[in-house]
Amino acid sequence: MNRVFRFVLYFIVLITLASCSAGKLGRDALLSHEIGEYYNAIEKYRKASRKEKDRDKRREYAFSIAECYRYIGDYEMAALYYRNAIRRGYSNPIALFYHAEMLRASQDYEQAIENYRMYLDTIPGDERAQAGLEAIRKTQEWVANPTRHIINPIKEINSRESDFSPVFVGGRDNEVIFTSTRKAATGKKESMITGQDYADLFKSTFSIQRQKWETPQLLDENLVVNTGDEEGAATLSSTGEQMIFTRSRYDKNQSLGTELYSASQSRGTWSDPIKIQLVGDSIIAAHPALSPDGSVLYFVSDMPGGEGGKDIWKAEKDGGTFVNPENLGETINTPGDEMFPFVRDNGELYFSSNYHIGMGGLDIFVAREDEDGNWTIENMGYPVNSPSDDLGIAFVEGENKGMFTSNRKGSRGDDLYEFMVPPKIYRVEGEVYDKETREKIDGATVRIIGTDGTNMRMRTQDGKFQMKLQPETEYVFAAFKEGYLRDKATANTIGLEDSKDFRFELFLTSTDDPIKIENINYEFGSWELLPESEAELDTLIRVLVLNPTITIEIMSHTDHVGSDEFNFDLSQKRAQSVVDYLIEKGINPQRLVAKGYGETWPKTVTRRLASQHDFLNRNDELTEEFIMELSEEQQEIARAINRRTEFQVLSTDFIERFDAEPEE
Template sequence: MNKYVRLIIFSIITVVLASCGASKLGRDALLSHQIGEYYKAIEKYHKASRKEKDRTKRREYAYAIAECYHYIGDYERAALYYQNAIRRGYEDPEALFNLAEMFRFTQKYEEAIETYRAFLDSVPGDDRARTSLEAIRQTQEWVANPTRHIINPIKEINSRESDYSPVFVGGRDNEIIFTSSRQAATGKKKSMITGQDYTDLFRATFSVQRQKWEQPQLLDENLIINSGDEDGAATLSSTGEQMIFTRSRYDKTKSLGTELYTTSQSRGSWSEPIKLQVVGDSLVAAHPSLSIDGSVLYFVSDMPGGMGGKDIWKAEKSGGSFVNPENLGAPINTPGDEMFPFIRDNGELYFSSNYHLGMGGLDIFRAVKDEEGNWVVENMGYPMNSPSDDFGIAFVEGQNKGMFTSNRKGSRGDDLYDFMVPPKIFRVEGEVFNKENRTRIDGANVRIIGTDGTSLRLRTQNGKFQMTLKPETEYIFAAFKDGFLRDKASANTIGLEESKDFRFELFLTPTDAPVNLENINYEFGSWELLPESKTSLDTLVATLMLNPTITIEIMSHTDHVGSDQFNFELSQKRAQSVVDYLIEKGISSQRLVAKGYGETWPKTVTRSLARQYDFLKRGDELTEEFILKLPEEQQEIARAINRRTEFRVLSTDFIERFDAEPER
């Protein structure tokens, strides 16, 4: 919820309880609530409610308890107490909105939608409710279309208490420092905010031999870093020698502030922490993140000049100090809370927000600068985000893997999860065939050209070849062998978000026999090409361009119907029509010969034709005598087969000649 809306509601609760002469327990609960001791406030509200007989006060207590549970992220309990307050007659429609939010955060989407709509009946057009309804729709879309991230809880590290905000030592993946309130922590006081023990900084290392994380240990056994207050949420320099961390101090009645401290390590020992003067006294500074060169510190604060709630700020290093804090502004910061920044070595900024469109609670967002230097923010989607709280992300330097924190279903609280984006793998598997008999061609050459500069040659084994392709690259594959026309195929990995296997077949045409051109048709008794013939001839154009050293003869054939002279003349003109079309498409006339054969070269049935027509067998010659012995229907099929246009290769060493310009 917007921080200022919550403050207004809290003020109303305060006024109501105070004006009704609330008991001492009620006043104490309000004081704890006011200074942010939410866990302690819940205990006191319960005690006050049990002793209170006034229905109005008990209703206000129920709503205040819901607000406290909401703030500390216990959304299921918060929902129960919002419902309790509403049943008791709590009239402010804000209770409906908050209840709908709790339903959304706990994945009770049908109840959430119904409650949002009830809220909109009271507050028509409320932008927050409309945004949350859109978030439910978007959440379902994210879950249906997950990202490539693979995530797993780190069972060896996680405890029953809170474990969060990991940071990799030296950017490597075998050692982390993280924050925890586990029993081994030195601070045995209970946090008045969460009810858990105060947090300390812990170290964990990964055992290569055992292939698992070792038992975490306190970062500082000498209690120089870990203190009686809450210590955690740290960042390290790229070498791991300097650390900046968060410390929250309290006395018996109030918070003394959350501040940043810096320390350095030498020979395994940490120096006495020194407070960083990044913001003024009494202001919050937390969740630090250092840029890779250590020159910029990103942190969280609610200091004046922000956009509402907690914002992300940055301060640049000058003379050993970080000075002149600057609010990152929109679109990163919002009226809600933006926290736990992490700046990657590639300049990408990651942070968590409860205001940007998300799945619920805190979601992790990625911000990248565009060509004009403006931040572009995007939700990391599912499974990195969940309807619960997801925050405190850290990357291994130079790699698409790391850790983050989540209290999603299946967690025992705030738990650490590792994540990785598996590399996109692109493979190609090809087969090279003899187009005439469909047998694989062993020892064929395959030339591979890529837009990234790739230039390779492979040789087929048993007619097959394979290789791995690079991302964001376009490839051409050309297969060739002496005695065959070339063929080619292409593969393109540009823009592909998932791994992919490419499979294709290349067909090399033998040059020792005529090659039939399919679908070459003419007007009846004419040599004018029909439109559909030109599509087929374009394939021949591509073949000639792929095989620039061949010359061919275009061979046109007719059936036996009509006089010999007519058929010769018609076939010659038809062959010339094909040659003219090829020249028009840019093929040199020096590579083309037109020849009409009339009815003198009957077709010999190939294996393909025999499979297509069961009355023919391979090797049959479709002479006039053979055809006239067939039934009439089969005769027409045989005559149609004879009416064909073919080409054959005349030479394979063509070099185009250019006539010299005449002397002037």
């Protein structure tokens, strides 16, 4: 009995000790979590969870581990632990929301949508969940309609560790400074936030001969800028001589805050960095970005007066320092985090956010400010953004290319990617044909007039011509050759988002032979034009406008049915109806003659007509005798061909004369 009692007492003591041990680990984990040591907190939470017997506490630990993974950007692990907490009965619906967010970042959109809806059933109308559903819809839209950016990882620079926040020296594309936790970094301590070694600033130059980036080296081998603490996220003056960078200091692994420092370079040597006094102690000041003229410093901080989370602020330069920090406001800043600002030489502000509608994690946005100081925000879309974290963009000065950071699939952590937007190329290729024979016309002249001032001529070779076009320009191409009527086409590059090739055919009509006006129809036995005839007559008007020196005869023909007198009279009135319509539309009557030919001018079969009707041959004349030899069906086709309206060019030297206004 005594032995049993001792065993029970021993067992109780073990349980008590284990409970005390688990409780201490849990409190330590919570402390690390609260001060932002997320990686350290994860390990402590795990140990506490393994020793903890209380199911409620283990459920809480699972949720807290998920939170820490979310903070350090490991969205797949965060999704795993959120799901674990939910399955164990975690009651706060926020777990459903964040699980949906992590599933979205992991591209499990179907399950993410289900979780968002479950969360909305509990918290109806929640804006964050509605934004998450909208983000999934927008993501699918962005992927289906990618931007013109071409992106590639920079293999020569990237390491197995984190490489991020590039900045070009002097705005040129041949030297870059970036932040890295690679093994060559001087800070060998493991970050309690990320679990990686402390970061340092590195540099790399582009070898023109090798056409590749050189192996990165420490920016400062004298360890004036790089120290045993963490350095990174830098910005440079336009000349590259001044650098402002982020430094996180530690004392016995305890964070002393994140601050901004300034250093200058002379003959390759950096001066001792000087702290920029912008915010109070224990408040974050990080991710600096200078305006192109150096008069404004943008940075990230969690100081009071923001919109929540980390915000982007700006400070004006006064003498040799920056003063009076000002929050950029709710259009840019949100209850989430806005970080990694960059100001392009055209004044556009780029930054990353995990709250504005995006593809998942951090997305890169561009903000444009109007004359009244109002900002317009735009997501950069796919492929710059991805469901993972995309941040720290930098442009080469004056060009649409640069680098940014991403941990998207295929990356080994945070990697540097180069991007470029290829120039828009617009080309036109045209061919000039004889409208009747369909043969290409060699030596035709093409005149090109553009709204950018272009006014030139070129000749076709084997009936073809081609040229490059300028962006944001409207062009008119007019082809002409002696003995032919002109034709024209237009091309417009205004507002085009992508390169484009324009291809068109121009058809010149010979002035030697009558030209049929297609689809001219009248009331039966009448000269009243039917409404459907107007479209083709409007085409004839365009021909007359395009060829202002020609005069024409409108020729109307009937078939052989009916008396000669009736057919002459009907055809004359029909020809006059066409002339009246043209005059009504503004054509000078001096350029027009109406002539009815009745049945006296049977149609001679052209090559095109012969190709359309297998019972006809080229040069057949559709006389009454010829038609009567055909079948009844073929006769109706032949009579319809004879019932036609044509025009014949009479002269090509007409000059418009305007009568002088009478004197009063």
